Amino acid sequence: MAGREPIEDMKCVDDFRLRLGRRELVPIMIGGMGVDISTAELALEAARLGGIGHISDAMIKTVSDRRFDTKFVSAKQKRYKHNVANVDMSVVKFDLGDAAEATRLHVQSTMEAKRGDGLVFINCMEKLTMNAPRETLRVRLVSALDAGIDGVTLAAGLHLGTFGLIEDHPRFRDAKLGIIVSSLRALQLFLRKSARSRRLPDYVVVEGPLAGGHLGFALDDWMNHDLRAIVAEVLGWLSQEKLDIPVIPAGGIFTGADAVGFLEDGAAAVQVATRFTVAKECGLPANVQQEYFKAAEDDIEVNGISPTGFPMRMLKASPAIGSGIRPNCEAYGYLLDSNGHCAYIDAYYRELARHPGAKKISVRDKTCLCTHMRNFDCWTCGATTWRLKDTTRRLEDGSYQLLSAEHVFRDYQFSKGGTIALPD
Numbered sequence: 392m393a394g395r396e397p398i399e400d401m402k403c404v405d406d407f408r409l410r411l412g413r414r415e416l417v418p419i420m421i422g423g424m425g426v427d428i429s430t431a432e433l434a435l436e437a438a439r440l441g442g443i444g445h446i447s448d449a450m451i452k453t454v455s456d457r458r459f460d461t462k463f464v465s466a467k468q469k470r471y472k473h474n475v476a477n478v479d480m481s482v483v484k485f486d487l488g489d490a491a492e493a494t495r496l497h498v499q500s501t502m503e504a505k506r507g508d509g510l511v512f513i514n515c516m517e518k519l520t521m522n523a524p525r526e527t528l529r530v531r532l533v534s535a536l537d538a539g540i541d542g543v544t545l546a547a548g549l550h551l552g553t554f555g556l557i558e559d560h561p562r563f564r565d566a567k568l569g570i571i572v573s574s575l576r577a578l579q580l581f582l583r584k585s586a587r588s589r590r591l592p593d594y595v596v597v598e599g600p601l602a603g604g605h606l607g608f609a610l611d612d613w614m615n616h617d618l619r620a621i622v623a624e625v626l627g628w629l630s631q632e633k634l635d636i637p638v639i640p641a642g643g644i645f646t647g648a649d650a651v652g653f654l655e656d657g658a659a660a661v662q663v664a665t666r667f668t669v670a671k672e673c674g675l676p677a678n679v680q681q682e683y684f685k686a687a688e689d690d691i692e693v694n695g696i697s698p699t700g701f702p703m704r705m706l707k708a709s710p711a712i713g714s715g716i717r718p719n720c721e722a723y724g725y726l727l728d729s730n731g732h733c734a735y736i737d738a739y740y741r742e743l744a745r746h747p748g749a750k751k752i753s754v755r756d757k758t759c760l761c762t763h764m765r766n767f768d769c770w771t772c773g774a775t776t777w778r779l780k781d782t783t784r785r786l787e788d789g790s791y792q793l794l795s796a797e798h799v800f801r802d803y804q805f806s807k808g809g810t811i812a813l814p815d
């Protein structure tokens with residue numbers, strides 16, 4: 392074909408390196424996926440292969456109970472049993488010592504298992520307000536830094552006061568600290584509000600509208616935004632201001648060639664997640680991973696059911712959609728604001744009042760995100776999920792073959808020209 396570069400002359404991701412301080416890394420970062428979807432095993436593979444992996448501190452006590460057989464959740468549930476039928480959840484507080492201990496266990500054991508030249512970061516969402524936003528966020532951050540995490544990615548929120556919470560920590564200047572933004576304005580606000588700490592973020596993840604999880608755009612407006620345009624705007628402004636902060640695009644980067652496109656345009660690395668949802672090391676149960684493989688483009692939607700107020704992308708078949716389970720804030724309660732309030736509680740009691748005596752109710756506008764994320768019943772995913780079936784083979788029983796994280800990572804790292812290597 393005239394004008395087309397021969398494939399051997401094309402660049403691949405491995406022709407680039409991410410420089411973070413004195414370190415040189417493969418410029419592939421696996422994004423944080425709560426609740427324990429981006430497991431320690433997945434993050435450790437990214438680090439072993441020379442890139443960056445994320446664990447997440449979402450619902451940290453649940454994660455600790457699963458990994459280390461601690462009993463944080465049942466202890467909290469017991470403590471607040473008396474409040475089960477109460478609409479007012481303001482008494483349901485997190486024990487800060489427990490939150491610190493759960494974070495320490497998760498982070499420390501992960502870091503002790505780390506091999507290779509890469510890094511492991513933790514994804515820390517501000518929207519997990521836990522009925523005491525500042526105190527709980529500080530404890531989570533301090534505990535992760537104490538336990539030796541390589542870096543923290545500040546997510547799901549503007550984080551205008553977050554640097555201030557940890558500026559006295561001995562690792563404040565040596566740990567890698569980054570933030571996820573979806574607009575130049577959000578980055579500018581963060582930098583302005585953090586200026587007092589006299590420390591720039593070590594990297595900025597620019598997450599566009601095709602990402603999985605929560606989106607930093609309005610429900611009726613996300614489709615009007617384009618990752619490439621936002622990245623160009625951010626890069627242009629940073630260069631104009633002579634600010635040397637690595638920019639890491641995320642959302643819809645499905646092939647090595649997609650990544651190379653961003654790297655050639657000045658990005659320092661890429662953050663990817665959806666392709667790893669079908670890796671063996673990913674925390675999603677195998678039957679849910681098959682749902683991700685099977686999904687058609689039309690099976691994915693962006694909806695407003697998250698009580699956080701952020702739009703969220705998920706499979707339409709997610710059991711979380713329309714479920715009317717009783718809120719279980721005594722056990723979880725990660726989305727309770729500083730007044731003990733969560734939008735799902737309102738929606739649930741409204742439906743209960745509308746259907747007195749009903750055995751089962753359905754709540755369509757909001758979901759109990761804690762319970763459903765904990766149970767892997769909220770199948771959040773990126774916009775490219777429908778392409779996952781093209782990244783593997785169909786087995787004799789009709790199911791799709793799971794991939795190893797190494798296979799997916801290396802495919803991003805070495806593939807050229809938009810090709811995707813199938814597993815052996």
Ligand SMILES: Cc1cc2nc3c(=O)[nH]c(=O)nc-3n(C[C@H](O)[C@H](O)[C@H](O)COP(=O)(O)O)c2cc1C
Pocket residue numbers: 421422423424425426428447449514516546547571598601602603604605641642643644662663664665666668771772773774775
């Ligand atoms: C299953 C899933 C769960 C996610 N959970 C989180 C999360 O807890 N926190 C967060 O900041 N981003 C979350 N994300 C976003 C990813 O970290 C990442 O930035 C984004 O999905 C990259 O786009 P891609 O999935 O198209 O590669 C999640 C993404 C997926 C697919």
